[in-house]
Amino acid sequence: MFKSVLVANRGEIACRVFRTAKRMGIRAIAVYSEADAKALHVREADEAVLIGPAAARESYLVADKVLAAAKATGAEAIHPGYGFLSENAEFAEAVMAAGIIWIGAPPASIRAMGLKDAAKKLMVAAGVPVTPGYMGEDQNPDRLKSEADAIGYPVLIKAVAGGGGKGMRRVETSDAFLDALASCQREAASSFGDDRVLIEKYILSPRHIEVQVFGDSNGEVVHLYERDCSLQRRHQKVIEEAPAPGMDAATRAAVTDAAVKAAKAVNYVGAGTIEFIADASEGLRADRIWFMEMNTRLQVEHPVTESITGVDLVEWQFRAAAGEPVPLKQADIPMNGWAMEARLYAEDPANGFLPSIGKLEHFRLPDDIRVDTGVFQGGEVSQFYDPMIAKLIVHETSREAAAARLADACAEVEVWPVKTNAAFLVKCLEHPRFVEGDVDTGFIGAEEEALVASSLSKFGLEGAARALREHGVVADGNDHWAPWDTWNGPQGFRLNGPSESRQTIVVHGEAHSVAMTPDDYPPATYRPLTAHNGVWFEDGLAFEISAFKQMGAGGGSASDGSLRAPMPGKIVAVSAAVGDAVAKGQPIVVLEAMKMEHALVAPFDGKVSGVGAAVGDQVAADAVLAVVEAG
Structure with a gap:
């Protein structure tokens, strides 16, 4: 066995290896890279080498730089991660040419499976069933259209060299x-x-089934x-599980036999995945x-296979690269229980799943399950x-127990201020269709509106009531609210009529806010919520709690519905x-002045007819910030 290994990758897979x-x-x-100088995988390594600027094309994707690092450190082997x-294939050949052990698929196998059309022809010859379609050399648009017409719609156009959902179009007519095709x-x-x-x-009704093979x-x-791996969003996997729900013994035997045939057809060595539709x-x-395609590497979702088999696939990769035989015979590989994996992304589901970057000021994940990560509290989520x-x-x-436990784990995620998809994952795992195993690759698309809907209304009542007490507004033994001392004394501003000051909490979460006053919710015992510097966490969501003085019924509003800066x-x-419909007392704009926040709220039920300010604006006293029309 070799004594040192360089991982030509970053993040959680580098830490995993x-x-x-x-x-x-x-x-x-x-x-x-320069962006990863303080990254977790650098911290956990015995030795680390800088290979270039932040952009992957100038660092992690530059084969010569990786090889130079391996030579400089005396690395005996290179693991590429995923x-x-x-x-x-060219990088694999360069590694071996340099006298370094390549912990991956043989270059010839990579090439054989790298182009989808050639791979499918190879699979047909090996007796592996492939999806009906056209894989010909003639790329004339008219020929491609005639083939599609003959196959029957809907059809899928796929890039021969594609991957990751790119170069793929569904065509209905x-x-x-x-x-x-042109797109x-x-x-x-x-x-x-x-x-x-x-x-x-x-x-x-497609299901994405894949088989882990090893040679x-x-x-x-x-x-x-x-x-x-059927739970996908725009061809990107979200939740994976093993085994596949609804897979009977005969079907499992057929699909695993086909996978072994596929791997043998390309003389495969190491860990690989045969993907089926x-x-x-x-x-x-x-x-x-x-058969759909083969991934000639370790997969992101390999932990679920490790969980049900008790196998360390990275150790198997090391041993295969060192020339050792497969550690277990087929009959000796167990399949026990049910495993599920959820991918936690730094993204904002409420904003079109756009990536969220920045410093992880607060980062806490469950500690009673397996977690593979490449970040830490205080670290950065990079744009690169x-x-x-x-x-x-x-x-x-059981599957039911796995889904419930994973939902609980995702609900325990606490990340701030970077946004994550944790709450989205919880809703996926708790959705009745998922619980019943009624999923296909279109599940998220069909249910997305419900899956990304804010949970703020539920949290807002319980959390804001608790927040009132946490901020010093508490109930006495007679169930009366005791005022927060900060707000005692002279009442607030008068603008176009008398106003009365009230203490208010606003809970900001996802795309919505909820305002609470002591009168809005009676004192009670609420389940405890984890807090961090004014941020509350529940069910995978983060809510920022703001305490401010609310100016009268309209929060600085005139009788005509205009909300003016006090x-x-x-x-x-x-x-x-x-155009938004608003309810009386609903926050419209929050103004920060004199180190305090002041909410301007709707003076009555109605519709917002004008907004004259944006976040970050400096405004003068009496400036009209928004207008609400009754209705």
Whole structure:
């Protein structure tokens, strides 16, 4: 066995590989970009080498820099992780040419499976079932359209060199084909430098089933059962599980046998995944599962396979690269219980799932399950790399128990101020369709509105009432609210009529806000919520609690519904837009002045007809910040 390994990658996969290396007494070597100088994988390595600027194309994707780092540190082996150079045959050849052990698929296998059309032809020859479609050399648009017409719509146009959901278009009708083809080809050329495509029959109730395979240099290939990766958003996996729900013994035997045949057809060595598409309209059936592609590397979702088999796939990779045989015979590989993995992304579901970057001022993940992560509290989520910040993995005796435990784990996630998809994951895992196993690759698209809906209304009542007490507004023994001393004394501003000051809490969460006063919710015992510097966490969501003085019924409002600044200050929140229906007392604008926040709220039920300020604006006293019309 080699004594040192360099991981040509970053983040959670680098940390994952280091964990096994250290357990086996192998020296762990990291490479890093300037943006990753303080990253977790650098901290956990025994040695680390800077290889370039933040952009991956100038660091992690530069083979010569990675090789130079390996030579400089005396690394005996290189593990590519996934992504970056992991499926680059030329890099694999360069590693081996330099006398360094390559912990990955043979270059010939990478090439054989790298182009989807060639891979499918190879699979047909090996007796592996493939999806009906066209994989010909003739790329004339008219020929491609005629083939699509013959297959029957809907069809899927896929880039031959594609991956990650890029260069892929679903086409519903013959009339729409040529425009979709042109768009697909442009994206393929831009992403992969190759605009060739293939055409496949689009499966209306598709399930994404994949089989983990493993081969050694003696020609032995085994499988480690299947995973279901059907819960996807825009072709990106969100939640994975093993085994696949609804998979009977006969269907499992058929799909795993096909996977082993596929791996043997390319003389595969190491860890790889054979991906299948299943027509689940009538449940999983052996005659309705077809080869889609092969990933010639370790997969992001490999932990669920490790959980049900008890196998460390990275250790197996090390041993195969060192020339050792597959550690277990097929009959000796167990399948126990049920495992699920959720991908925690730094993204904002309420804002179109846009990535969220910045410093992780507060970062806490569950400590009673397996967590694979590459970040830490105080670290940064960079704009330069994939926004996945952790994988949460559970293993239970049943699918129901696994789903419930993973939902609880996602609900415990606390991240601030970077936004995450934790609450979205909770809703996916608790959705009745998911719980029943009624999922396909279109599940999230069909249910997305409900899955991203804010939970603020639920939290707002309980959390704001608790927040009132946390901020000093408490109930006495007679169930009367005792005022917060800060607000005692002279009453507030008078603007176009008398006003009365009230203490108010606003709970800001996702795209909405809820305002609470002592009168709005009676004192009671509420379940405790975790707090961090004025931020409350519940069910995977983060809520910022703001205490401020509310100016009368309208918060600085005139009788005509105009909300005016009671004093010069800075706008720190605008929670409504023109056309929004608002309720009396609902916060519209929050002004910061004299180190205090002042909410301007709707004076009556109505509709916002004007907004004259934006977050960050400095405004003068009496400036009209918004207007509400009654109705």
